[in-house]
Amino acid sequence: MAVLRIRTNPDPVLRKKAKRVTDIESVQRLIDDMVETLTAAPGVGLAANQVGAPLRIIVIRIPEEEDVITLINPEIVEKTGERCVMEGCLSIPGYQAEITRSESVKVRGRDRHGKLVRKKATELLAQALEHEIDHLNGILYIDYIQDKDELLRTDEETE
Numbered sequence: 524m525a526v527l528r529i530r531t532n533p534d535p536v537l538r539k540k541a542k543r544v545t546d547i548e549s550v551q552r553l554i555d556d557m558v559e560t561l562t563a564a565p566g567v568g569l570a571a572n573q574v575g576a577p578l579r580i581i582v583i584r585i586p587e588e589e590d591v592i593t594l595i596n597p598e599i600v601e602k603t604g605e606r607c608v609m610e611g612c613l614s615i616p617g618y619q620a621e622i623t624r625s626e627s628v629k630v631r632g633r634d635r636h637g638k639l640v641r642k643k644a645t646e647l648l649a650q651a652l653e654h655e656i657d658h659l660n661g662i663l664y665i666d667y668i669q670d671k672d673e674l675l676r677t678d679e680e681t682e
């Protein structure tokens with residue numbers, strides 16, 4: 524396994540619409556590396572295009588939970604409600620902003636073994652699923668803010 528370099532905005536790979544995965548066997552190594560990269564960052568979620576691979580794969584680890592959720596070719600099939608959330612992104616280090624996300628989402632995709640998965644999520648998991656699936660469509664959370672003044676610096680920033 525290896526920690527991969529996380530691409531940062533404005534790297535053009537972040538704006539590409541990622542391709543569907545057709546050969547699940549061929550992406551096992553990439554998934555391992557994505558999990559290691561997410562752990563090292565550390566972060567809540569990572570989409571494959573953030574490590575330069577424009578494929579429809581996301582990994583999510585909710586803090587305090589052991590298991591990493593891996594979804595291949597994920598799709599949001601239903602969203603309900605709206606709520607304001609603070610959001611950041613590993614590809615836009617040092618910043619966060621308040622944006623609107625859904626209260627709950629239903630997602631379907633495949634796990635790393637190719638098994639069909641359906642998930643209903645709320646709170647941070649719903650937010651992370653929307654954020655990471657946006658990445659696969661070339662969308663960044665900053666696309667939802669009106670102007671740059673709404674971007675706040677995070678206090679982790681030391682440079």
Ligand SMILES: [Zn+2]
Nearest residue numbers: 611612613614
């Ligand atoms: Zn992100």
